[in-house]
Amino acid sequence: MPRLDRDLIGTVLEPIVAEVEKGEIRQFADAIGATDPIHTDPEAARAAGYLNLAAPPTLVFCLTQRNSEPTERLVRLGFDVAKLLHGEQHFEYFHPVCAGDTITLSTRIEDIYEKKGGLLEFMVQKTDAVNQDGKLCATMTAVVVQRHG
Amino acid sequence: MNAADLRVGDAIPELTIDRVSRQTLALYAGASGDHNPIHIDTDFTREAGVGDVFAHGMLVMAWLGRALTGIAPQSALRSWGVRFASITQVGAQIRCTGTVTEKFEQDGEPRLRLDIAATDEHGDVKLKGEAVVAVG
Numbered sequence: 001m002p003r004l005d006r007d008l009i010g011t012v013l014e015p016i017v018a019e020v021e022k023g024e025i026r027q028f029a030d031a032i033g034a035t036d037p038i039h040t041d042p043e044a045a046r047a048a049g050y051l052n053l054a055a056p057p058t059l060v061f062c063l064t065q066r067n068s069e070p071t072e073r074l075v076r077l078g079f080d081v082a083k084l085l086h087g088e089q090h091f092e093y094f095h096p097v098c099a100g101d102t103i104t105l106s107t108r109i110e111d112i113y114e115k116k117g118g119l120l121e122f123m124v125q126k127t128d129a130v131n132q133d134g135k136l137c138a139t140m141t142a143v144v145v146q147r148h149g
Numbered sequence: 150m151n152a153a154d155l156r157v158g159d160a161i162p163e164l165t166i167d168r169v170s171r172q173t174l175a176l177y178a179g180a181s182g183d184h185n186p187i188h189i190d191t192d193f194t195r196e197a198g199v200g201d202v203f204a205h206g207m208l209v210m211a212w213l214g215r216a217l218t219g220i221a222p223q224s225a226l227r228s229w230g231v232r233f234a235s236i237t238q239v240g241a242q243i244r245c246t247g248t249v250t251e252k253f254e255q256d257g258e259p260r261l262r263l264d265i266a267a268t269d270e271h272g273d274v275k276l277k278g279e280a281v282v283a284v285g
Contacts, residue, residue: 024180027179027180028180028181030176030180031173031176031177031179031180031181031208032177032180032208032211032212032214032215033166033167033212033215034211034215034218036218036223038223048222048224049224054223056211056214056223057211057214057217057218057223057226057229058207058210058211058214061207062180062181062182062183062207064182065181065182065183066181066182067182070182070183071185082197085233086206086207086233087232087233088230088231088232088233089206089207089210089230089231089233090228090229090230090231091228091229091230092227092228093226093227093228096223096224141230
């Protein structure tokens with residue numbers, strides 16, 4: 001019944017490199033209705049202590065999917081994407097992500113387990129987002145759920 | 150609203166979002182890079198037997214984030230996380246709420262811990278989780 005290979009636990013996926021642009025921060029802020037000028041006005045961002053436009057808190061998660069083919073990656077890991085759920089998402093922040101940054105996203109498969117007699121399988125993925133200066137900006141933990149049946 | 154004035158048990162100002170529209174989902178698909186057709190293509194969802202498109206969970210999480218940055222600057226957000234409890238339908242009106250559960254000190258700074266949630270107009274919980282915000 002289980003379809004996810006337990007040997008994947010501990011695997012580090014190929015890193016994704018994202019160049020963060022002013023335009024994408026403005027577009028993202030607009031799409032989520034965030035009106036704080038730190039996302040749209042470089043002067044306001046600098047006045048608030050940022051080097052450039054600040055990415056809203058969840059944009060760092062989206063950098064992976066904006067700069068890769070996330071579905072293909074999930075298929076390669078063995079998922080049936082038609083029966084996939086995002087179970088949980090967690091963020092921890094250490095340093096801001098701003099326009100002009102180059103962020104390297106490295107994902108490690110922390111755990112794979114099942115519940116309900118194997119009807120649900122869970123994969124825990126932990127991603128570090130590190131900027132061009134080697135500073136850890138954020139860590140993200142995602143729980144991805146595979147439904148069976 | 151100053152987060153430093155909040156006490157355990159206090160609610161943060163509620164954030165009510167405009168009803169979820171297909172246009173909102175299309176704009177978020179483009180901005181987030183999540184092009185999964187289940188959120189934007191009704192032909193696909195009908196074919197797949199799931200009825201209508203529904204909102205990206207991460208869009209609702211982004212709205213919840215706005216409720217948090219409403220009480221403190223974004224730079225004060227230390228950590229947060231949610232469990233995605235149920236899907237958010239087109240037409241849903243999402244309310245983002247939070248309640249202070251703890252005041253504590255860590256790494257030499259005062260912090261608040263909050264229970265946070267996004268619910269629809271029927272009171273159905275969509276996202277539920279916790280956040281830690283630095284104050285003062």
